[in-house]
Amino acid sequence: MTSGGGSDAVNGAAQEDFDERSIDILVSLAKNGEIDPWDIDIVDVTDRFLARVAELEKLDLRVSSRTLLFASMLLRMKSDALEESEPEDLYEEESVEDELQACFPALKSKVRRHAKRRVTLSELIQELKKATKRKEKSDVRRFMQLQVQEFDAVGLAHSEDIEGQVKHMKRELKRRFALRDQVLFSELIVDNTVEAIVETYIPLLFMATRRQIQLEQKELFGDLLITCKDL
Amino acid sequence: MNDRDLVEAALFVAGRPLTLIELESIVSIDADVEGIVASLVKEYGEKGALEIVQTDEDMVMQVKSEYADAVRPIAQRDLETPVLRTLAVIAFHQPVTQSKVAEIRGNKAYGHVHELEARKLVESEPHGRTRLLRTTKAFADYFGFETDSLEEIKQSIGQLLH
Numbered sequence: 001m002t003s004g005g006g007s008d009a010v011n012g013a014a015q016e017d018f019d020e021r022s023i024d025i026l027v028s029l030a031k032n033g034e035i036d037p038w039d040i041d042i043v044d045v046t047d048r049f050l051a052r053v054a055e056l057e058k059l060d061l062r063v064s065s066r067t068l069l070f071a072s073m074l075l076r077m078k079s080d081a082l083e084e085s086e087p088e089d090l091y092e093e094e095s096v097e098d099e100l101q102a103c104f105p106a107l108k109s110k111v112r113r114h115a116k117r118r119v120t121l122s123e124l125i126q127e128l129k130k131a132t133k134r135k136e137k138s139d140v141r142r143f144m145q146l147q148v149q150e151f152d153a154v155g156l157a158h159s160e161d162i163e164g165q166v167k168h169m170k171r172e173l174k175r176r177f178a179l180r181d182q183v184l185f186s187e188l189i190v191d192n193t194v195e196a197i198v199e200t201y202i203p204l205l206f207m208a209t210r211r212q213i214q215l216e217q218k219e220l221f222g223d224l225l226i227t228c229k230d231l
Numbered sequence: 232m233n234d235r236d237l238v239e240a241a242l243f244v245a246g247r248p249l250t251l252i253e254l255e256s257i258v259s260i261d262a263d264v265e266g267i268v269a270s271l272v273k274e275y276g277e278k279g280a281l282e283i284v285q286t287d288e289d290m291v292m293q294v295k296s297e298y299a300d301a302v303r304p305i306a307q308r309d310l311e312t313p314v315l316r317t318l319a320v321i322a323f324h325q326p327v328t329q330s331k332v333a334e335i336r337g338n339k340a341y342g343h344v345h346e347l348e349a350r351k352l353v354e355s356e357p358h359g360r361t362r363l364l365r366t367t368k369a370f371a372d373y374f375g376f377e378t379d380s381l382e383e384i385k386q387s388i389g390q391l392l393h
Binding site for chain 2: 111112113114115116117118119120121122123124125127128129130131135218219220
């Protein structure tokens with residue numbers, strides 16, 4: 001009992017000594033101005049405390065377990081402090097947004113009408129006319145290209161040949177206009193092939209451009225009506 | 232905010248007919264929506280270029296007919312011009328193959344047909360390697376044709392062309 005009691009007394013004294021030593025470390029850190037007791041940075045204090053413990057270990061190997069406990073507690077506090085840093089950032093971002101909204105309340109979008117109206121039948125018809133006109137133009141362009149390619153392929157000066165065709169067509173039309181005022185395009189086609197149709201159509205286009213004849217299409221995709229103007 | 236102003240704002244922003252149920256969903260629980268609409272119909276009818284028209288099922292805010300032609304060019308159409316042009320070609324030539332439409336309108340016509348099918352204005356069925364296109368009943372309703380008969384629609388368009 002006595003030895004046990006004596007041992008307890010020794011242990012208690014040692015414990016007190018070690019506690020004081022740990023507190024002394026913190027007090028000396030404060031006294032040296034290394035930490036501010038009213039504004040403690042846990043991360044900084046932990047680092048400084050552990051550095052001081054390491055120094056003392058070199059001087060005195062009997063550094064108490066309590067000192068190490070304080071160190072571990074400080075370490076825990078340090079890790080908690082570091083963990084908490086993320087939510088703090090989020091809080092700061094939210095507050096910035098709140099501040100912006102308070103400064104610029106007019107950023108709320110206006111509700112405007114974005115209605116679209118229906119298309120009318122008249123507009124549908126107009127677009128059909130435009131589509132037809134575009135198709136006719138592209139057909140003529142394609143025929144012209146085809147004609148040029150064919151003439152080029154046989155090495156002919158196509159302008160001379162076109163003029164030849166125009167002359168031939170003029171003779172043919174004069175003969176027909178002697179009998180009546182108007183001639184149908186379909187009457188002039190000798191052979192119902194693409195080449196024959198092109199060869200008939202092209203000289204008519206040249207003559208229409210020179211205002212020698214007038215080309216008219218009464219119905220969409222219908223026959224062409226040729227009227228004499230100045231042959 | 233009062234219920235009368237809320238109904239007016241809703242009719243303006245919708246840009247389409249609204250049902251009584253839709254209007255009731257935004258006003259206070261004890262509001263007399265029918266009474267409010269009747270009062271707005273009268274109020275708008277007396278002055279200004281807008282009117283509120285009420286049918287049995289719904290009500291709509293629109294431009295009065297005497298102003299419609301003048302402002303129509305400014306109002307945005309719900310079909311873009313290239314798509315409308317392709318629709319016109321289909322309506323005039325129907326039943327017409329998709330390849331023929333593409334020949335007349337170019338390769339972009341395939342995309343236009345896709346959009347017109349999604350709008351239910353055109354329908355198609357397989358036809359050899361291509362598809363055969365025709366207009367639908369929704370097309371006839373949209374453009375105010377009395378019938379959805381292809382022949383009669385083609386005939387009407389043909390008459391309007393000349």
